[in-house]
Structure formats: C-alpha cells, structure tokens
C-alpha cells in the first residue's frame with residue numbers, strides 16, 4: 001500500500017491523495033459506504049460501482065463473523081469473492097458492535113466475551129482472534145481491536161480504557177505481523193486513537209499510535225454523542241501528532257458538515273451509516289439541503305430529486321414519486337433514497353477533492369456546511 | 377392498437393404476435409410484471425427495461441386511486457409520467473382488490489361501496505367511475521369493471537354475478553366510448569369473461585364478450601383456488617369462442633407451468649404477483665426448477681444463481697451469497713430475487729415465442745412444465 005499526497009490546501013489541513021491497494025486505488029478524501037453484513041443495504045454491487053462510484057466499502061467483522069460465519073467466508077475465498085465487490089474493502093474490528101448490539105458483554109484484559117444478538121450464543125473477541133477473523137474475511141484494510149468509550153466518559157475510565165486499547169494494539173500488531181493474508185493479496189492494519197474528549201489522553205494516544213508506524217491511522221471514539229465542536233477540537237489535536245504522510249481515517253463520521261470540517265482538519269477517510277440509514281427513513285441529503293420525503297410538501301413536486309447532483313436515482317425519479325413510495329411503504333423508496341444519499345456522499349468528497357486542488361476549499365466548505373445542513 | 381399474429385403452432389393453439397400501442401410494441405406471448413402502487417416491488421425502472429426487458433407492466437387501479445390519488449396522477453400527467461416507465465401499461469379495474477383487500481364491501485347493481493384498507497375512508501367504484509379513474513391513470517390498456525367470483529361458487533351466484541358483469545360491461549363501454557384519453561395517446565378497453573368453472577356460463581360469457589368486438593379480451597375469475605385442470609379446461613372452452621385475431625389476456629396467472637399450458641391453449645398475455653411475492657419470501661424460479669433460498673443446502677454453493685438464465689442478478693450473485701442475505705434479512709435479498717424471478721418469467725415467455733416460431737413448442741413445453749416445477 002502506498003499513500004501519495006497530491007495537493008495540500010494552504011489555508012487548512014485539507015489534502016488530496018491516492019491510496020493504492022491490491023484491489024485498486026482509493027482517491028482521498030473518500031467516503032466509504034457501510035456494507036454491514038456484506039451488503040450495502042438496499043444497493044446492488046453494480047450500483048455501488050457505476051452510480052455511486054465508491055472506491056472502497058466497509059464490512060462489519062461482528063456481523064460477518066456471526067453470519068455467514070468464518071467457514072463460509074474461507075470457502076468463498078474471502079468477502080470480495082463472496083459478495084462480488086472487486087474494489088478495496090475495510091473491516092472494522094467488531095468492537096463497536098459488541099458494545100452496542102450484543103447482550104451481557106464482559107470486557108476483560110484478555111478480550112470481550114459477549115452473546116450473539118441473533119441466537120444468544122456465547123463468543124469471545126480477543127485482539128489476536130479479531131486479527132485472525134479479519135485475515136479470514138480478507139479486507140484490504142483491517143482495524144485494530146479497541147474499546148470505543150461512550151460519551152460522556154469519566155477521566156479515570158477513559159484513561160484506563162485507552163491504556164488497555166494500547167496494550168491490545170501491541171497484541172494485534174504481534175499477531176498481524178506473524179500471520180499472512182489467505183487470498184494472495186496484502187492486508188494492512190490501522191491502529192486507532194482513543195482517549196474520549198480529554199486533550200491530554202488524545203495527545204498521549206496519538207503519540208502511541210504514531211509510534212507504531214503503520215500504513216495508516218484511525219481516530220475512534222468520536223461521533224458518540226459529543227458536541228460537534230468537541231469532535232473538531234479533538235480531531236485537530238490528534239492530527240497534529242498523526243503523521244502527515246499517512247492516511248487518517250475518522251471512524252463513524254458523519255453529517256455532510258462533519259465530513260467537510262474534518263477534511264479541513266486533515267482527515268482522509270470516512271464511513272458512516274447515516275446516508276443509508278437516513279435514506280430508509282426518508283431523509284435525503286441533497287445539494288440544496290436536507291429533505292424529509294414524507295412531507296406533504298413534496299406530493300405534487302414532479303421535479304427530479306436533485307438535478308444538480310445528477311446520476312440515475314436523483315434525476316430519473318421525481319420528489320413526488322419518491323414521496324408516494326415512502327407513504328406506500330414500498331421497498332423501492334429505500335432503494336432510491338439509499339442510492340441517492342450515497343451518490344451524494346461520494347459527490348461531496350469528490351467536490352472537496354476538486355476544491356482542494358483548485359485552492360478554494362475553505363471558502364467553498366464554509367458555504368456548503370450552511371447550505372447542505374438546512375432543512376428544505 | 378394493432379395485433380398481428382406472426383406464427384400459429386400447428387400442434388396447439390399457441391401463437392406469436394405483436395401488439396402495437398402508442399407506447400411501443402408488445403411481443404406476445406408476454407408476461408406483465410405487476411406494479412401495484414406504481415412500482416414493481418423492489419425493482420428499479422431501468423432494471424425492468426434493461427435487465428428484465430419487460431414490454432409492459434401493470435398498475436392497480438384500487439391502489440393508485442387511494443394513494444397517491446387521482447389529483448396527483450392528473451397533475452403528474454398520468455402514471456407513465458409519474459413513475460417514469462415509458463413503455464405500455466395496463467391497469468386492472470380495481471375490482472379484485474376491492475373484494476380481497478377492503479373492508480365491508482357492498483356489491484350492488486350500481487357498483488361497489490367499500491372502505492379503504494389504508495384509512496377506513498368510504499368509496500364507491502361504479503363501472504362509469506372506474507373508466508374515468510383508468511382514463512386519469514392513463515394506462516394504455518384498461519380493464520372493464522367486473523365481479524371476480526370466488527372458488528368454489530354456487531351456480532346461481534356465478535350466473536347472477538356473470539350477468540351483472542355483462543351489464544356492467546355495457547356501462548363501461550358506453551362511458552369509455554364517450555370519453556377520451558387525457559394525455560394525447562390512445563387507450564383501449566378489454567372486457568373480461570367470467571362464469572366461474574361452469575362450462576355453459578363460460579361459453580355464454582365468452583359469446584357476450586366476443587360480440588363487443590373490442591381490441592382485446594380477458595379471461596378473469598381463474599387462479600382463484602380451482603384445480604389447474606379445471607382452469608385449463610375453462611381456458612380451452614373460452615378460447616374456442618374468443619376471436620383468434622385479438623389478444624387474449626389471462627388475468628392473475630400463474631406458475632411457469634400454468635403459463636406454458638395456457639400459451640398452448642391460445643393465451644397471449646399474463647400477469648401475476650407470484651414472481652415478485654415469492655422472491656421476497658426466498659422462492660426462486662430457475663431454469664432447473666424451484667429453489668428455496670433459505671435452505672441450508674445453498675450455504676456453501678458459490679455457483680451463480682442461474683447461469684443458464686443469464687443476466688445480472690442470476691449470474692453476478694451466488695446462491696450462497698443470496699442465501700446469506702435472506703438469513704440476514706437484508707433488503708438486497710428481495711431485490712436480487714425479484715430481479716431474478718422477473719428475468720426468469722420474461723425469459724420463459726420469450727423462449728415460448730421462439731419454440732412456437734421453431735415449430736417445436738409442444739414437446740418443449742411438455743419437458744419444461746416438469747423440469748421448471750421440480751423442487752431443487
């Protein structure tokens with residue numbers, strides 16, 4: 001994996017780059033659609049490729065481990081072969097889902113014991129085990145096993161948790177470095193900065209993570225309920241320490257405004273369920289702001305969903321038709337809205353790339369964060 | 377509308393033909409995907425066009441009348457403009473849904489009073505009203521308002537109902553012929569043969585319907601629970617009387633075997649919710665038989681869903697992946713299965729067309745009705 005910075009914005013920390021993997025090149029800044037159980041919900045693989053033009057998608061280790069399970073994954077030849085997605089894939093470590101979805105989880109130094117949300121069966125995730133699982137899933141980029149602290153989180157807990165995350169990281173690195181990919185291409189491990197919203201902990205964690213000199217680095221434990229300003233402040237603190245010549249991945253973020261602000265703070269990679277989850281609830285992100293498609297006001301608006309955005313979903317279907325589909329609870333509603341929202345998110349990061357290259361990123365961003373977040 | 381018979385099968389009543397409408401040519405025999413509320417469930421319009429290659433789709437008058445309603449339909453410029461489907465559309469009369477979905481319906485000579493299944497509001501469908509509604513929806517082919525008798529149905533009820541359907545037909549014709557389409561293209565009215573499974577009633581009804589000399593004719597009241605043999609016998613009786621030079625539409629039928637047998641009896645047009653409804657439940661029709669995708673047996677079968685069928689859904693995705701999506705209750709499961717099943721149904725009628733043209737329809741059909749209905 002090579003990461004080449006192409007352009008640095010003189011007025012902010014924003015930059016454009018290219019991250020090369022065995023499954024192709026990722027142009028940064030990039031948004032990665034979330035494919036929880038090996039599928040980006042309601043979206044066909046060719047739509048991801050042709051309409052959304054995603055460079056990379058996510059898979060969730062927790063979900064894939066439980067279903068279809070590692071035997072199927074291994075026999076399939078990994079997730080790429082299983083779901084037919086030929087471009088890069090990143091898997092999370094499963095930690096976040098263990099904390100948020102499973103029952104009666106117990107976090108110990110050795111790892112986390114939890115019960116499946118599907119059938120109640122008991123499982124353990126350890127740093128070593130999670131490396132092995134992600135080797136078997138076969139993602140191009142795999143994430144270290146960490147504890148994602150909730151917000152708010154008291155200082156002693158945040159510090160102790162961060163320190164355990166650092167110890168877990170060493171175990172992840174040891175296991176990762178003594179094993180190989182199963183499917184003939186190279187995988188890369190990204191460590192994760194934690195430390196809640198405490199500046200000294202974040203600095204300490206960023207120093208530790210930077211010292212590991214891995215191919216890329218991630219910022220976790222944000223977008224968990226803290227005010228946006230606290231998130232931006234934390235990103236700024238962390239990015240001063242994380243190496244500039246390596247990709248920085250901000251996990252689980254966020255709204256269009258969050259993404260643009262974080263790009264300005266030097267973040268290169270993003271993922272979030274928001275575009276697909278909101279889509280299924282009828283909330284659309286557009287070039288003019290946020291639309292609630294269930295509103296009566298769209299019932300006779302026969303104009304395209306978003307002509308400026310372009311693309312199939314956004315120009316072929318009208319607002320009135322999509323509104324009708326939501327009211328009638330038709331499956332096509334979620335399909336159109338998901339396709340639209342993801343097309344929008346990829347458009348957004350591509351636009352950011354262009355404006356960084358053109359040298360007017362900050363003024364463009366300041367205009368967009370207002371426009372894109374207004375309710376239509 | 378012109379209907380040209382291209383080829384008659386010497387060994388059966390099967391024939392190939394072309395039905396020309398203002399929205400394009402329909403090659404018969406044809407299967408028409410059901411687009412209940414202005415959407416073929418889980419299928420994008422471009423998928424209908426490019427992958428499934430549907431010549432014509434259905435809309436349901438009952439559903440569209442209740443939601444989005446006629447005001448929206450009129451302002452949109454009709455259903456074609458509303459949902460973006462540029463090829464022919466056929467609408468049913470709404471009668472079937474009134475009988476099966478709505479509460480406390482009352483059938484009188486004047487028409488049917490019913491309560492909406494959505495909000496309980498009270499409505500009346502009369503023969504004249506239903507013509508007006510279908511004029512407003514703007515389908516290319518609109519159906520007469522009839523009573524679809526249940527099975528079994530005693531003889532006196534079947535006769536009285538059939539006679540009322542005939543009186544309603546005269547009112548439909550009067551209203552239809554004294555009105556015009558709203559959107560600049562021509563609409564055509566198909567009357568419907570009723571009479572339950574009573575040969576004398578069916579003959580009588582077919583005579584009446586034939587005597588109206590409309591552009592095409594339909595056979596209703598079948599596939600409502602009667603044995604397949606009774607259905608075939610009834611079709612045979614009716615088709616001896618319905619004019620040979622006009623398209624014959626068998627409403628609501630059916631399985632692949634039903635369709636092939638009915639083609640052999642001289643039917644040209646079909647519709648059924650089976651391919652899409654079964655798809656959402658994990659039942660796939662394939663060139664080798666019927667697959668229940670929830671079965672454990674597919675969990676490690678990484679071969680394409682149906683390589684012989686061809687097309688995106690059936691060759692891009694594997695059985696194991698689709699099985700995983702159904703187990704995980706992912707939306708993409710229903711999307712892939714619906715796309716596959718409809719592709720299969722259109723493949724089936726195209727194959728029938730080719731075998732009629734090649735002169736070996738009956739032997740091919742006899743082989744296929746066994747193979748396609750076996751459980752894999």
Ligand SMILES: [Zn+2]
Pocket residue numbers: 223252253254271272273274
């Ligand atoms: Zn998120």
Ligand SMILES: [Zn+2]
Pocket residue numbers: 599628629630647648649650
């Ligand atoms: Zn049916």
